[in-house]
Amino acid sequence: MVTLSQCARPAVFEVDSIDEHGQHRATAIAGEHALTLYLDKRELVTLMTLGADPEYLCLGYLRNQRLLASPELIDSIQVDWETSSAAITSRSLAQRGLSLWEAESSSLEQQLAHRTVTTGCGQGTVFGGLMDDLANLHLPEKGQLRQADLLDLLEQMRHHDSIYRTAGAVHGCALFDLAIDPAQGERPRLLRFVEDVGRHNAVDAIAGWMWLHQPRPDPQRLHIFYTTGRLTSEMVIKSAQMGIAVLVSRSGLTHMGHDLATRLGMTLIGRCQGRHFLIFSGSQRFIAEPALAQHPLRQPGP
Amino acid sequence: MVTLSQCARPAVFEVDSIDEHGQHRATAIAGEHALTLYLDKRELVTLMTLGADPEYLCLGYLRNQRLLASPELIDSIQVDWETSSAAITSRSLAQRGLSLWEAESSSLEQQLAHRTVTTGCGQGTVFGGLMDDLANLHLPEKGQLRQADLLDLLEQMRHHDSIYRTAGAVHGCALFDLAIDPAQGERPRLLRFVEDVGRHNAVDAIAGWMWLHQPRPDPQRLHIFYTTGRLTSEMVIKSAQMGIAVLVSRSGLTHMGHDLATRLGMTLIGRCQGRHFLIFSGSQRFIAEPALAQHPLRQPGP
Numbered sequence: 170m171v172t173l174s175q176c177a178r179p180a181v182f183e184v185d186s187i188d189e190h191g192q193h194r195a196t197a198i199a200g201e202h203a204l205t206l207y208l209d210k211r212e213l214v215t216l217m218t219l220g221a222d223p224e225y226l227c228l229g230y231l232r233n234q235r236l237l238a239s240p241e242l243i244d245s246i247q248v249d250w251e252t253s254s255a256a257i258t259s260r261s262l263a264q265r266g267l268s269l270w271e272a273e274s275s276s277l278e279q280q281l282a283h284r285t286v287t288t289g290c291g292q293g294t295v296f297g298g299l300m301d302d303l304a305n306l307h308l309p310e311k312g313q314l315r316q317a318d319l320l321d322l323l324e325q326m327r328h329h330d331s332i333y334r335t336a337g338a339v340h341g342c343a344l345f346d347l348a349i350d351p352a353q354g355e356r357p358r359l360l361r362f363v364e365d366v367g368r369h370n371a372v373d374a375i376a377g378w379m380w381l382h383q384p385r386p387d388p389q390r391l392h393i394f395y396t397t398g399r400l401t402s403e404m405v406i407k408s409a410q411m412g413i414a415v416l417v418s419r420s421g422l423t424h425m426g427h428d429l430a431t432r433l434g435m436t437l438i439g440r441c442q443g444r445h446f447l448i449f450s451g452s453q454r455f456i457a458e459p460a461l462a463q464h465p466l467r468q469p470g471p
Numbered sequence: 472m473v474t475l476s477q478c479a480r481p482a483v484f485e486v487d488s489i490d491e492h493g494q495h496r497a498t499a500i501a502g503e504h505a506l507t508l509y510l511d512k513r514e515l516v517t518l519m520t521l522g523a524d525p526e527y528l529c530l531g532y533l534r535n536q537r538l539l540a541s542p543e544l545i546d547s548i549q550v551d552w553e554t555s556s557a558a559i560t561s562r563s564l565a566q567r568g569l570s571l572w573e574a575e576s577s578s579l580e581q582q583l584a585h586r587t588v589t590t591g592c593g594q595g596t597v598f599g600g601l602m603d604d605l606a607n608l609h610l611p612e613k614g615q616l617r618q619a620d621l622l623d624l625l626e627q628m629r630h631h632d633s634i635y636r637t638a639g640a641v642h643g644c645a646l647f648d649l650a651i652d653p654a655q656g657e658r659p660r661l662l663r664f665v666e667d668v669g670r671h672n673a674v675d676a677i678a679g680w681m682w683l684h685q686p687r688p689d690p691q692r693l694h695i696f697y698t699t700g701r702l703t704s705e706m707v708i709k710s711a712q713m714g715i716a717v718l719v720s721r722s723g724l725t726h727m728g729h730d731l732a733t734r735l736g737m738t739l740i741g742r743c744q745g746r747h748f749l750i751f752s753g754s755q756r757f758i759a760e761p762a763l764a765q766h767p768l769r770q771p772g773p
Binding site: 182184186187188189190191194196198199200201202203217316336337338366399400401402403420421422423424425426427439440444445446447448449452455457459461462 | 493500505668702723748749
């Protein structure tokens with residue numbers, strides 16, 4: 170069991186602004202905080218984050234940068250906003266007086282050295298080893314999403330309380346699941362919703378939560394990942410790493426995102442607006458119900 | 472003089488998609504390509520880019536990561552999409568048979584080592600040394616933007632041909648300038664417009680262009696930086712490094728972006744939509760003309 174602090178920061182701040190009429194207006198804006206991650210006291214990286222879910226962000230960062238193979242290697246994550254730091258303590262240090270750096274130093278050092286040349290800021294991604302591993306990634310093939318489910322999921326997102334609606338300037342990600350057996354007649358179930366100033370952070374925070382709580386997703390359930398951000402190569406890769414076969418976005422997609430999704434057999438649904446959407450790949454997991462394109466949107470359930 | 476290849480990639484690709492009516496539609500999507508930067512044959516970073524302006528992206532990356540103090544240190548940048556690489560050759564190598572790594576290895580190595588711990592992917596930024604330097608950054612104080620100029624600039628952007636309009640999934644940045652002397656009666660002049668899949672890349676490509684063509688911006692002209700992206704700390708810092716005092720965005724801003732802009736005395740104008748906008752800081756550089764808030768939008772000039 171990993172011990173996590175619970176140090177979410179206030180997400181919204183109020184500042185003064187002047188509008189086009191020359192009038193002063195109190196305006197809500199999103200928080201943005203530097204958070205420096207230390208693994209066994211060694212500095213890893215400084216992330217700029219909304220701070221809504223910092224412990225899972227740390228976990229997801231370690232996972233998605235592939236610095237650790239399992240969350241079981243971690244004893245605790247302690248976020249301290251006074252010092253803008255997250256102290257990640259590995260089990261080896263906690264239990265054996267030996268740090269993970271000492272125990273596994275060569276491979277960790279290698280990965281960090283590699284990270285230097287393959288990641289950039291908002292630029293580049295953890296491509297190095299990942300692209301090589303694509304061939305070994307197999308997404309679940311069972312489960313289909315009906316058009317009604319997709320519209321329901323989008324409706325849930327539209328009505329979900331969000332920082333975006335108050336302050337803008339953030340991206341949101343959400344993890345949904347749904348019984349594979351359609352006889353269950355279930356609506357898509359929201360498991361986790363995270364917003365952050367960077368879409369990379371938001372997806373990492375979801376990945377961290379999943380790593381701890383659903384390390385092996387239930388094969389009887391279809392997992393769907395929703396993002397307000399664009400479907401770039403990185404978003405496709407991170408979703409694939411989480412074992413998620415359906416990716417839904419309000420935004421568009423890039424050519425490489427499309428290419429990777431096609432190779433992975435991932436279902437990519439983009440440009441979702443109201444009842445409109447486009448399926449770009451993996452349409453075998455989608456049950457079209459074109460009659461719904463004409464209907465008014467369903468009201469959200471109780 | 473730096474020798475640059477001219478290797479823009481096709482920015483838009485057409486793929487098949489299925490819409491909500493179950494109909495197939497040919498859909499334009501934005502390109503995304505890996506580009507690995509080599510400085511004197513040494514691998515620096517892999518960026519994911521639209522590829523519209525790769526040589527200036529390299530230059531701006533070197534500048535904004537503060538890996539090089541001047542573009543005069545560079546002899547040539549040669550982009551080759553066959554190998555997805557950009558070969559950056561320094562003058563020292565070209566002229567003296569000695570690489571920049573050998574000539575300045577200790578400081579470059581140090582900066583790269585530092586980069587390892589301070590940058591992350593879409594996460595974090597080149598904060599390390601930058602925050603310390605804020606006190607030394609002094610933005611030009613002369614020059615004011617009239618409300619009519621702001622609306623004109625936004626109109627120009629709205630009518631500018633863009634990949635975003637065709638394919639979505641990209642961010643755009645633009646550099647404008649305007650005579651400080653209002654007697655000139657000039658409209659804001661678009662100097663450079665760049666789109667990329669990451670807003671960091673787009674701003675870096677503008678920074679690279681400016682580094683080469685306007686290393687010391689004309690003090691008789693007011694420079695204005697427009698972005699479709701959010702005004703985060705990083706965007707404020709990069710603009711300040713370019714000596715730009717006015718930052719305009721269609722999107723919102725973060726608390727740290729606001730805080731830094733206030734400390735720098737930068738004029739921050741956000742949430743621009745039609746005739747609406749909000750001035751968040753540096754209102755001394757803005758001449759309000761509230762009557763314009765009521766008028767229909769000006770048509771773009773010839």
